Amino acid sequence: MARAISTNRKALNTAAAGTLGFLMFFPILWMIVLSLKTEEDAIRAPLEILFSSGWTMESFGAVQARSDYFKHFSNSVIISLGSTFLGLLIAIPAAWAMAFVPGKRTKDVLMWMLSTKMLPPVGVLIPIYLIFRDTGLLDSRLGLTFVLMMINLPIIIWMLFTYFKEIPSEILEAARMDGASLREEVIYVLTPMAIPGIASTVLLNIILAWNEAFWTLNLTAAQAAPLTAFIASFSSPEGLFYAKLSAASIMAIAPILVMGWFSQKQLVRGLTFGAVK
Amino acid sequence: MISPAVILLLMWMIIPLGMTIYFSTLRYNLLQPGNSPFVGWENYFWFFTDPSFSAAMINSLVLVGGVLLITIVGGILFAMLLNQAMWGQGIIRILVISPFFVMPTVSGLVWKNMFMNPVNGIFGHIAKLLGFAPIDFFGQMPMASIILIVSWQWLPFATLILLTAFQSLDQEQVEAAEMDGATWASRFWFITLPHLARPITMVILIETIFLLSIFAEILVTTNGGPGVATTNLTYLIYVSSLLQFDVGIGSAGGVVAIILANIVAFFLMRMIGKNLDA
Numbered sequence: 230m231a232r233a234i235s236t237n238r239k240a241l242n243t244a245a246a247g248t249l250g251f252l253m254f255f256p257i258l259w260m261i262v263l264s265l266k267t268e269e270d271a272i273r274a275p276l277e278i279l280f281s282s283g284w285t286m287e288s289f290g291a292v293q294a295r296s297d298y299f300k301h302f303s304n305s306v307i308i309s310l311g312s313t314f315l316g317l318l319i320a321i322p323a324a325w326a327m328a329f330v331p332g333k334r335t336k337d338v339l340m341w342m343l344s345t346k347m348l349p350p351v352g353v354l355i356p357i358y359l360i361f362r363d364t365g366l367l368d369s370r371l372g373l374t375f376v377l378m379m380i381n382l383p384i385i386i387w388m389l390f391t392y393f394k395e396i397p398s399e400i401l402e403a404a405r406m407d408g409a410s411l412r413e414e415v416i417y418v419l420t421p422m423a424i425p426g427i428a429s430t431v432l433l434n435i436i437l438a439w440n441e442a443f444w445t446l447n448l449t450a451a452q453a454a455p456l457t458a459f460i461a462s463f464s465s466p467e468g469l470f471y472a473k474l475s476a477a478s479i480m481a482i483a484p485i486l487v488m489g490w491f492s493q494k495q496l497v498r499g500l501t502f503g504a505v506k
Numbered sequence: 507m508i509s510p511a512v513i514l515l516l517m518w519m520i521i522p523l524g525m526t527i528y529f530s531t532l533r534y535n536l537l538q539p540g541n542s543p544f545v546g547w548e549n550y551f552w553f554f555t556d557p558s559f560s561a562a563m564i565n566s567l568v569l570v571g572g573v574l575l576i577t578i579v580g581g582i583l584f585a586m587l588l589n590q591a592m593w594g595q596g597i598i599r600i601l602v603i604s605p606f607f608v609m610p611t612v613s614g615l616v617w618k619n620m621f622m623n624p625v626n627g628i629f630g631h632i633a634k635l636l637g638f639a640p641i642d643f644f645g646q647m648p649m650a651s652i653i654l655i656v657s658w659q660w661l662p663f664a665t666l667i668l669l670t671a672f673q674s675l676d677q678e679q680v681e682a683a684e685m686d687g688a689t690w691a692s693r694f695w696f697i698t699l700p701h702l703a704r705p706i707t708m709v710i711l712i713e714t715i716f717l718l719s720i721f722a723e724i725l726v727t728t729n730g731g732p733g734v735a736t737t738n739l740t741y742l743i744y745v746s747s748l749l750q751f752d753v754g755i756g757s758a759g760g761v762v763a764i765i766l767a768n769i770v771a772f773f774l775m776r777m778i779g780k781n782l783d784a
Contacts, residue, residue, distance in 0.1 A: 253601060256620070489607035
């Protein structure tokens with residue numbers, strides 16, 4: 230039974246929540262503002278920046294000119310997409326088998342897989358670093374793609390498992406009764422039902438891989454550095470170039486921010502391993 | 507069909523883990539190539555007696571504890587507010603959760619330079635406007651500054667999960683209690699909080715796992731300093747292994763970090779396991 234809520238109350242809620250939203254979003258908003266200013270304007274007092282200085286796009290060009298921004302951007306794209314799709318390739322059969330043909334040990338296997346995610350990265354930093362150094366994988370996109378795939382694999386398997394589990398097996402039986410072959414069953418019945426779950430998994434994992442900032446910082450130098458590592462190069466003294474730092478940052482977070490907005494629900498599910506829905 | 511995944515994860519776990527444990531018993535420095543003799547527990551001894559170790563342990567605890575406190579209390583309040591009837595709820599929710607999608611190096615640098623810089627940062631300008639001396643955040647209160655940055659990133663996570671939990675709260679139960687004359691406080695205490703107990707525990711455990719590994723935010727803002735004021739366990743191990751090239755001591759630290767994380771993981775796994783019907 231829904232109760233009528235007075236307009237006043239609603240306006241008050243909106244004002245309070247809106248203020249909160251504005252405050253939380255403000256650092257991102259401020260990056261956008263500063264990225265559209267000249268370096269001289271970007272370090273003035275906040276109100277002066279807003280009202281008494283002009284707007285320009287020059288910082289975006291300057292970031293690309295100063296260092297090959299596009300290279301780092303494409304590194305990020307290749308590494309996050311690559312690790313996600315490689316992970317899917319391995320995870321889909323595994324999750325599929327565990328969801329549809331569960332055995333006695335399925336639960337243990339799932340829990341064990343998840344436990345590998347709990348391993349702190351710093352605990353295996355030295356071996357991975359040395360192995361990569363000796364095999365020439367240090368500062369290579371291939372090596373980083375592999376590492377990110379491995380650290381996200383438990384989450385991919387786990388998420389796919391919870392989605393596949395929701396596909397009712399009665400539907401498969403019904404299709405079989407209607408005379409569908411195994412091939413038809415997979416193509417026309419299973420795949421369409423599995424695609425939303427797979428899409429959510431892909432989305433969440435691209436976000437996680439894009440923002441990963443332990444391995445990307447420790448295993449790359451100039452060549453394979455994705456955006457996380459590139460932005461870190463602003464730590465000093467270039468960090469004082471506010472407009473350029475803002476422009477580089479905005480370009481680095483914009484694609485993932487938009488993806489994140491579309492994946493709120495999956496985020497809860499993926500990051501709590503299905504324990505909160 | 508699960509064997510490729512199992513084999514890969516097994517290799518990923520056993521090989522580096524075994525190597526870390528093995529290295530932790532050797533006197534092994536990359537700057538001194540040649541023989542690396544077996545020294546047993548010596549590295550652990552050096553690691554534990556290093557004054558930076560106890561500092562790093564305390565810093566790790568303060569960092570995790572501080573962020574947890576802010577994100578849980580803030581998350582409950584945020585979620586309660588966002589759960590009310592309002593206009594533009596979707597957009598407001600998007601604004602609130604956005605910080606979670608900002609990569610750690612960006613949030614570290616943006617806060618450090620554009621907000622906390624005593625000369626050009628916004629906080630500095632506000633202080634000047636109000637007639638105070640600007641605060642040198644990373645000089646005077648380095649750990650609090652890091653906690654603030656990390657909390658900004660993780661508040662959205664806590665909010666989002668707790669909001670999801672709020673939405674599954676049985677409204678009829680609340681209304682029944684209301685009709686029986688329960689006050690707002692007792693409704694919150696006896697119905698809402700017990701309902702939130704599980705999600706809050708999940709948030710605590712998951713955040714702890716991630717917060718123990720905070721690295722990038724420290725690297726781009728303070729480099730662990732001043733002194734070791736913001737060096738957590740993760741950063742200390744990074745310094746001894748990749749900056750001082752001491753594989754032995756770094757590995758001993760790695761083993762300590764693994765044991766610590768496993769204590770948290772044990773409870774987290776039990777909670778997840780209870781909820782899993784496989």
